[in-house]
Amino acid sequence: MADVERPNALTVTGAHNGAIMSSCLVEIDESSAVVRLTGVLDAAGAEALRGALLARLLARPGPVVADVTGLRVVDPAGRGVFADVRREVADWPAADLLLCDPAVDGPAHPDAALAGVPAWPTLDGALAAVAATPLAAVLTADLAPAVGAARQARELVTTGCERWGMPTLTDPACIAITEMVNNVVAHARTPMTVRLAPQETTLHLAVRDHSPRQPTFAGISPPNRAGGRGLLLIDTVTRRWGSSAVPDGKVVWCVLHPDDEAL
Secondary structure (H helix, E strand, C coil): CECCCCCCEEEEEEEECCEEEEEEEEEECCCCCEEEEEEEECHHHHHHHHHHHHHHHHHCCEEEEEEEEEEEECCHHHHCHHHHHHHHCCCCCCEEEEEECCCCCCCCCCCHHHCCCCEECCHHHHHHHHHHCCCCCCEEEEECCCCCHHHHHHHHHHHHHHHCCCHHHHHHHHHHHHHHHHHHHHHHCCCEEEEEEEECCEEEEEEEECCCCCCCCCCCCCCCCCCCCHHHHHHHHCCEEEEEEECCEEEEEEEECCCCCCC
């Protein structure tokens, strides 16, 4: 529920048999990468916290630092939400989750539930790590679910591939983004956000819409079936792709590699 005392804060709660078991306040610093978490978190509140972190990662390109200095986690299942979120966004364009946790003394976290989540004992240390690897590039566009949306998305992809020196990925990326956007226009019918970013030699694309309906892919469509080949095209031209359930919708993402053959 919204915290009326703090306009950039929300409280996520968990319940068991109707009783509130946890209350975790999520405070968002709009001017930085920091999300401050305070209060008590157990397994029942983990899903709501997951949604809050994913929403912030959607709103702000680049790594987000979850400051858990003031958070008490009462069971491992609650603490595991951070590793789950980081795995979920691993292939999103320009997204990562780091921790500020005074329980650690270096990037390797001693808690098995947090294995793989970079962590620093101070907020200054975590922010220094973010600054040491600044966001190199990202392009984002908000599009309406209308005729012409796919063309606008292709123009964005072409601009990115030219800017980032990825000419061989232009055609397959345009194929992938066309199908991703057209799926929103045809099925979700909601406004969408298109985002793309390079990561070393790979290109990461994502389309976020506001429909909970997840894409389904059952392999090659029978030749006598009309339609249903959009996901097949995405599967063909990308190294991997997937869909993430997020608050108020989903994110469909894909990764393209220059060594893969285009159609």
